[in-house]
Structures are given as structure tokens and as C-alpha cells.
Amino acid sequence: MASSGVTVAFFNFQYHDCLIETAYSAAQRKFLFAFVDHNIGFTCSLNGENASAFINHRAAVDQLMKCRNHHSYDPKHFYELLNEHLPYAKFSKISLTEYKRTAQKAVSNFEDRIFFNHWRNSNMTDKQRDKTIELMGHEVLRFCRENHLIPDFYPYPTERTLAAFEDFRDDHQQFGLQQ
Incomplete structure (x- = not known):
């Protein structure tokens, strides 16, 4: 990715009986996984050279079991296969259309608005906390708590949505709060 100048990559990963669409942000060191033909997905961050093994979305855990029959x-099994696949992954710079398609699948059905749009200065509800973890990961949740922020989601992606996926802290520094 680095030699190609790609900061957000898109590729597919075959996990047993399931095809998983994947977006990866090099700056965030974060994966967004979406099961093809299912409205289920999850995020995963890299800590050093290792992927975190905790998957925040129970439906995704159940789907991984179904994929393996x-x-x-x-989780180690999933991450080991992903690690073996990465050197051979054929990736491309992700487009807004591909991101929208992946992100639409990588969310549970509790709300329709899944595309990050801007930050709001507000207390976070339990539902907003769960959604932040599912779509953005624990690192962004900590960032929100430290700065008394919540992410505001829209039903459609914007250029800023994809740029923010590269680095949420940088997005907050550049754009600040919108009410």
C-alpha cells in the first residue's frame, strides 16, 4: 500500500464459505469487514503488528461460526487466515461507491444512518456508544470520551466521510464541531 501511495484500500477476503469485503485505513490502522450478502460487519484495529482479537458485534461472531460450519x-483462526491472505490481497484505492457498499453491509440494523458526517459536542447514549464501537472502534470511542464528542451519522457518505476514515483525529482538528 505504501509503495502505491494508497491510504485506504479495498479488497475481498474468502473466509471458508463467506466472502468478506474489506476496507483498510493505513492511518487509522483499522479494518472494516462486511460479510457479502449479509447486513453484518465489524471493525478491527492493529495493535503493533497484531490485530485485536475482540469483535464488538455479536452477530458478526455468530456469522464467522456459520462461515466455518x-x-x-x-478469533485467532480468522485473524490467522487474514494474515496469510494479506500478502496476496489484490487491493485498490477505495472509491466512495465501494466504501458506501461495504459500510452499508458492515452495520447491524438498529439505525439506518451509518455514514460518519461530523462531530457533535454532546453526552453519549448507550446506543450511540454501541454504534461508535461497531462502526469506528474502541480507539474512536476513547477519543470521543476524552473530548466530550459524539459522531453524527448521515444516511449517505460524503467525500469527508471517506477522508475521515483515514484519520478521525485529523478530521476533528481540521473541521472541529458542527451543530
């Missing part, structure tokens, strides 16, 4: 979950 297995009755128990083994």
Missing part, C-alpha cells in the same frame, strides 16, 4: 468461535 463450526459451533464455537475462534
